[in-house]
Structures are given as C-alpha cells and as structure tokens.
Amino acid sequence: MKLHLHLTVESGKRLLFLVAGCILAASVYANRPTQLHCLGNGSYCVFGQGADIESIFGPGYSSPSYLQITVQGVDSTSSIRMPGTAIWEHTLYKGGEVIARFTDFIDSESAIYTRMVDCRAAFTMDIHVVEDDKITLANGWYDDSSKHSSSLLIYKDRGLSIYGNYDHPYEQFQHIYTKGNIGLKQKEQYVYTLSFEPGVSELYCIGGSSFQQCEENSRLATMRTASFLLERTKKYWHSYTNRRTNFEQLIPDNFPQKKEVVDQIDNVAVILKTQQSDQGSVIAGHRYHLGYVRDQYGVSRGFLAMGYYDEARKILQFYWEIWKDFGYIRNAQAIGVPGVFHQHENDEVEITGYLIIQAFDYLYKTNDTDFVKKILPMLEWAWEVQKKHLVKGMLPFNGDETYVAGGILPRSALNDGSAEATLLFIESGQQLLSFVEENRMWKAASVASDREVIKQTKAAYLQNFVSNRQIMANNPSRLTIEAMPPYRHGFCAGSHGVLETKKDNGGNYLCPKCIAEGLTFPVIERKTYFLPSLALTPAYFGSSLIPQDILDYNLSVIIDNYNRKGQVSSREDSAVTIGYEYGFFLYALTKQKEKLAKRILADMLSVVDETGAWVEYYHNGIPMGCNYRPWESAINIEAMILYATSYDK
Ligand SMILES: [Zn+2]
Known part of the structure; x- marks a missing residue:
C-alpha cells in the first residue's frame, strides 16, 4: 500500500496550552x-x-x-x-x-x-x-x-x-x-x-x-555543530529581514492595527522567501512544486510592496532562462528540471499578459531599464502570441484560474471571451508599446499597427463584457461550438486529469480514455457568469479601461453583498471565499476611500491561520485547499500595506 500524502494527526486528547511571556511573535x-x-x-x-x-x-x-x-x-x-x-x-x-x-x-x-x-x-x-x-x-x-x-x-x-x-x-x-x-x-x-x-x-x-x-x-x-548551522542561518534571515521596507516607520503610529499588520508583513515575507527557489521562481504552496505564472505575478507584487526588488527580479530572470532555451512559457514550469511544463488549455493568453505587466511593475519600482531591455524578446513573444487569439475583440481563459480550478466558473466556458484575459491583453500591450516607443526599439509602423489593435479591442470591451453596468466574467459569443479548436491540452470532461483531449459535438473535450469508455456529455451551456471579485481586478491592475462609474457601481454591489451576508464571498449563493478576494476587496475599498475597508482589514486578520498564512479558499472563514499560499498571502499583504500606509485618521 502506498503512503497517503495526507497526515493522520492524532485526535482526541490534545490539550490547549499557552506559552506565557514569550518574546516571540506569531x-x-x-x-x-x-x-x-x-x-x-x-x-x-x-x-x-x-x-x-x-x-x-x-x-x-x-x-x-x-x-x-x-x-x-x-x-x-x-x-x-x-x-x-x-x-x-x-x-x-x-x-x-x-x-x-x-x-x-x-x-x-x-x-x-x-x-x-x-x-x-x-x-x-x-x-x-x-x-x-x-x-x-x-x-x-x-x-x-x-x-x-x-x-x-x-x-x-x-x-x-x-x-x-x-x-x-x-x-x-x-x-x-x-x-x-x-x-x-x-x-x-x-x-x-x-x-x-x-x-x-x-x-x-x-x-x-x-x-x-x-x-x-x-x-x-x-x-559542524548544530549551533554553528543555527547561527549562520539566523544571520541569513536577519539580513533578509533587514532589507525589508521599514514599515514601523512608514505606518502611522495612530493606525490601530499597526502591530498586527507589521507582524503579518513578517509572516508573509517568510512565506514568500521560504518558497522561492535559488532559480528565482516561487512554488505555489506545498502541493504545487512548480513555478506558476499567475501565482508569481501576485508574489512579485508582494515582494515589490515589501521592498524586495532582488527577489522580484529573480522571478523574471527564471522565466528568461527558460524562455531562452524553449521559446515559450507555459502555465507552470518545473524549477531546475528543463523541459517539464504544466500546460493548460490556453497558455498563450492571460498568463502572457501577467508576464508583461510583471516586468513593468518591476521597472516602475526600480527604474532597471537595462534588465527589461534584456528580457524584451520574451515580452515581445508574450505580446505576439496573445494577438492571434483575438476574436471579436476577446481573448479566451487560460484554464487554471482559481475560479475555474475551484469550480466557480465551469471549464466549458474556457473558449468564451474572458474579461480578465482581455483586460490583461490591453494593459500589457499599452505598457509594452510605451516602452518600445520611448526606447526606440521598434519601427514606428509596428508600434502604430499594434496601437490600432489595442484601440479596437478597447472599443469593443464594454460592449463585450459589461451588461446592465455589471462586469461579466465571460462572453460566450466569442466562438460557436463548431469554431472551438478540435483538440486541446487540458482537463478532460471525464475527470482523467490534464492531458490531450478532443472536442465532441456538444463542445466537451474528451481524452482517449473517455472516448474508449464511450462517455457522453450534454451540450455545453452557453451562458454568462458574474463573478464579483473580477470587477475588483481593474483597481488591482491600476487599469482605467472601465469607466469609474461602472467600477463604482460594481464595487457597491459587492459592498451590499458583504453587508447582507457578512462575508467576503465570491458569489451570492456561496459561502466559499477565494483567498485573494479579501485583498482585492480591501485594495479597491482603500483606493475609493470607503469606510468598509476597516472591517475588511479586521476580517482578513481574523482568517490568518495559526502559521500566519492566508490559504487558497475559505468556507465560512475556515481554511480550505492549499495552505501557506504565496499568491493569496502576497495579494492580501499588498492591500494591507496600501491601507495601513495611507491611513490618515
Ligand atoms: Zn477523460
């Protein structure tokens, strides 16, 4: 019998003890x-x-x-x-x-x-x-x-x-x-x-x-003695901690949760650093020993918010080393094992947008133009591959989004237009074009023709994704079932894992095993979904694509939802909160100077687990899914830092 990777912890007679007068936090x-x-x-x-x-x-x-x-x-x-x-x-x-x-x-x-x-x-x-x-x-x-x-x-x-x-x-x-x-x-x-x-x-x-x-x-x-190893390890960690932005100084003393926030910054700094490999990439928690593009975007933002610029640059350097050898980046890449990629349904979209924006986030904080020029060929690739998926001004979903992996948006919608992927396309394109123009790296005609693509995509965006002032997650009109790709690499409809699949007449993707077993599925539903947290992403990306009055309206819907349910949960009918929704919500509330921010901060602090981490999902505030998560912890801490450092009351 194989060992199950899940520990059975002795239950029953364990008692609760408190360590009094301890000098240690957390x-x-x-x-x-x-x-x-x-x-x-x-x-x-x-x-x-x-x-x-x-x-x-x-x-x-x-x-x-x-x-x-x-x-x-x-x-x-x-x-x-x-x-x-x-x-x-x-x-x-x-x-x-x-x-x-x-x-x-x-x-x-x-x-x-x-x-x-x-x-x-x-x-x-x-x-x-x-x-x-x-x-x-x-x-x-x-x-x-x-x-x-x-x-x-x-x-x-x-x-x-x-x-x-x-x-x-x-x-x-x-x-x-x-x-x-x-x-x-x-x-x-x-x-x-x-x-x-x-x-x-x-x-x-x-x-x-x-x-x-x-x-x-x-x-x-x-x-060597254990004490020798311990002493040099302490030195290593203290030098890491001393490189952090001085939040004791930056957060005003009259901010009521100053100590909790400063301690939480320390927790997250260690969560991110322990999971960052020598090659630069940060694993996505104990279950996912790979470098995921989406997760590392949030991690990079977290590092930048704490003043860890070297750590943020090393993530980009990791991609660059792989891209030079293979000419592409996938949903996730193995660390130190060349040629192992975790491929999802549409890896040329969304994550490629994240990759470009991540490079410019780094540039704006550091002015390290030389580094961005060095990795420019990879960023140009990340831009070019997105363009070919544009249909009616829309890009599809990547397929490994938390809201897809968590079953909140069905996988049958992956070839629909994605509000998030399309927004990332526009934002990443604008940043890339400004950079190559300023640094005279492209011919004027190329810049002009790509600016035209962005202009048209922007013009169609509200029509495609805003309905009755609500920002919709998807738009099924991007492709008919007939026009969807005949094959794709991703999850099969029969739950046999991530592998090569083929489309059936109803728009389901089946693996060879599904086909051999004669599995059949109903024709996929073509409907639109409203995911409140998606309406918060423009604030997080600093995007001005969607008019502020529409963003304000969507934020007010989320606030009403919170006031009615008393929890930051993604959908009306669900008690499951996605771990980073707290951060997105606090970020948007802080930007809009909404009073509710104070309560959301308290909620966020209350769901921090006993190790000091935020996790993948919460069910009525109880942690679920992957623990000690870099992506959620990084997003949430960035929002807390924004709130705490701009506190003026
Ligand atoms: Zn299958």
Whole structure:
C-alpha cells in the first residue's frame, strides 16, 4: 500500500496550552495542528504541520517528497516561528508536562534540515517512507565512527511525480541521521521509529542530488555543530529581514492595527522567501512544486510592496532562462528540471499578459531599464502570441484560474471571451508599446499597427463584457461550438486529469480514455457568469479601461453583498471565499476611500491561520485547499500595506 500524502494527526486528547511571556511573535497554540508551514533555503524544502513533518523535498524545489515524520503519543504541541526567520520552535506536552522542545531550521547554505531536541521524557517519532519500487532504504549506511549516531539512507531512482503526471527525472538521496540519545529501529518495511531518551540530541534530514553531495552534506552535519548551522542561518534571515521596507516607520503610529499588520508583513515575507527557489521562481504552496505564472505575478507584487526588488527580479530572470532555451512559457514550469511544463488549455493568453505587466511593475519600482531591455524578446513573444487569439475583440481563459480550478466558473466556458484575459491583453500591450516607443526599439509602423489593435479591442470591451453596468466574467459569443479548436491540452470532461483531449459535438473535450469508455456529455451551456471579485481586478491592475462609474457601481454591489451576508464571498449563493478576494476587496475599498475597508482589514486578520498564512479558499472563514499560499498571502499583504500606509485618521 502506498503512503497517503495526507497526515493522520492524532485526535482526541490534545490539550490547549499557552506559552506565557514569550518574546516571540506569531505564536501557535495548536491542540491539533491542521495548517502547514514552510522551511526552505531555495534548494531544500520542508513543510511542517506543528511538530510533524508533512513533506521534505529537494535539492531542487521541483522534486517529489517521499517521506514524512510524525511525533507519537503526545497530548499537544505549541509551535512558534522566531520573528524575521524561518526558524521554528516546538514544545511537546504530555500529561500537563513539557516532554521536549525542538528548534527546527534548514541550513542557509546546504541541504540540511536540523531539529535540535531537548528531551525531558522519552517519546518516539515514526518515519514513513513512500512504498515504491523506485525507493531503496539503507539502514546504518553512514559511519561517522561515533557511538551515538544512527543513519538511514533513502535512495530514490529516476521517477516519482513532481506534480500530476510530470515525473522527476533524476536520482536523489535523503539521509536521516541522528546524534545523541536517539535510537533508530525498523517497525515495518517502510516505517522506522526514532526513540528519544532524555538529554540533548539532534535529528538531521540531509539531501543530495548525487551520492557524493549527500555524503558531503552528511560530513558537514557531522563536523559542524548544530549551533554553528543555527547561527549562520539566523544571520541569513536577519539580513533578509533587514532589507525589508521599514514599515514601523512608514505606518502611522495612530493606525490601530499597526502591530498586527507589521507582524503579518513578517509572516508573509517568510512565506514568500521560504518558497522561492535559488532559480528565482516561487512554488505555489506545498502541493504545487512548480513555478506558476499567475501565482508569481501576485508574489512579485508582494515582494515589490515589501521592498524586495532582488527577489522580484529573480522571478523574471527564471522565466528568461527558460524562455531562452524553449521559446515559450507555459502555465507552470518545473524549477531546475528543463523541459517539464504544466500546460493548460490556453497558455498563450492571460498568463502572457501577467508576464508583461510583471516586468513593468518591476521597472516602475526600480527604474532597471537595462534588465527589461534584456528580457524584451520574451515580452515581445508574450505580446505576439496573445494577438492571434483575438476574436471579436476577446481573448479566451487560460484554464487554471482559481475560479475555474475551484469550480466557480465551469471549464466549458474556457473558449468564451474572458474579461480578465482581455483586460490583461490591453494593459500589457499599452505598457509594452510605451516602452518600445520611448526606447526606440521598434519601427514606428509596428508600434502604430499594434496601437490600432489595442484601440479596437478597447472599443469593443464594454460592449463585450459589461451588461446592465455589471462586469461579466465571460462572453460566450466569442466562438460557436463548431469554431472551438478540435483538440486541446487540458482537463478532460471525464475527470482523467490534464492531458490531450478532443472536442465532441456538444463542445466537451474528451481524452482517449473517455472516448474508449464511450462517455457522453450534454451540450455545453452557453451562458454568462458574474463573478464579483473580477470587477475588483481593474483597481488591482491600476487599469482605467472601465469607466469609474461602472467600477463604482460594481464595487457597491459587492459592498451590499458583504453587508447582507457578512462575508467576503465570491458569489451570492456561496459561502466559499477565494483567498485573494479579501485583498482585492480591501485594495479597491482603500483606493475609493470607503469606510468598509476597516472591517475588511479586521476580517482578513481574523482568517490568518495559526502559521500566519492566508490559504487558497475559505468556507465560512475556515481554511480550505492549499495552505501557506504565496499568491493569496502576497495579494492580501499588498492591500494591507496600501491601507495601513495611507491611513490618515
Ligand atoms: Zn477523460
């Protein structure tokens, strides 16, 4: 049986404890940890769930995880992140007593995860390794000539999924190594138990892309003390934190939630940095070990809002390196694994608009014209490929939008006109054309002809997407079912995953398996959808495409909706709020100086989870979907920063 990638956390008798007088912020008092947090140094990555380890992956962020470590037989755990760092401290309780304290971190310079353990009473942890014929276990492999150590090497052959059906093509090594009063015993074929006895001990997980690298990192862990690694890791994090814009100074002292917002900025700075790879791209949370264009747009905005310009530039640099080799960028790209792309239905639209706007967001903050000139060929590509999808002044949906992935807009609408993709086309084109014109990089005739395309698309926009003053998400008149592409790569109607599909007579896209099984589906519905949060995107993008009175009207509908329901939820009939809707809403309210902003800020702070993160979705305020999310956390913090720094009352 394969290990399920979902941890079963002991339920029942866990108690709630408070740590009083603690100097650390972002305290977590979990009686049953549900949410994940990330430790990562850009190459090696761990997601923790309280004191349990939910996943370990790397070296290389686009790697699979094939082991988990769970603490056994404790009543409760409290977990605290040291401010300004990704160093976590966990306290384990049993029978009302502290039985152990852990300090967890990943070395800033190598693929070494360290858990420093101060054990007061014996307890155990189980190591669960994924049961797969690509995994080989070697117990006691490492000899450091010490009596007080134990060692388990986990060797992964080529294979195992990074995400979906995208396999990791390289061999990889993970070494579990202990020093001190810890015993290691095999429990089942793929389960080992670590027994901790009172005293000070250390548990390491050491990664390697090669046998040699794993052994060299193991030598480092043997020769250096854990305190040495901890000290240099602290320095690394403090230097990152010190590079941040000084919000203590920038946010007025009379702003009532100043401390909460400043602490939350620290949470998000660490959420983003731990998930940013050495190559620059930021993974989209514990489930998605790839660089997604849409997600990284929001992340880039978050970095820029906090003063992390280098981090923002590195995301663009990541795309540039891939684009130079392949000539395209897809919905998501593997990090450090060339040629692995996560392709969606229409990857030449929407994300390409984001890519261009991201480059100019960076330029406006930094004036780094040389860099934008360097990556211009990629931006020109991103512009050209959008143009060929224009039909009646509309571009289609990309297919991986949160509102599509979350089932809020049906996949049958993907070839309809998309208000968002079309807006991004116009905005990205305007910015690109101004840049190439100012810097005399294109012939005047090319600029003029593209300006004409934008002019016509703008002229048709309100007609296409505004109906009775409401901004519609889609317009089915872009294509008839007959005119839709005969084949596309994306989700099949029969839920067999993301793969090659073929259109049936009713406009459904079926994979070979659907066809072989003779699956049939009703003709797709051609209707328009109103998604309130989409009406907030023009404010977020600073777009003046839609007249302010229409934006004001749409904002007033959303405000009424909120006042009636008491929650920021995307649709009239739903209790599900998309995680970034809070940020979009606060952003628009702040721009319009609406009083409701104050309440939305309080709502946003109230749904921050015990790790300090915002997540993918909320159901009546309860976190759902992917945890510790860079995109939602980045958008929400940018809106909070805008609100807090412009507070004048
Ligand atoms: Zn299928």
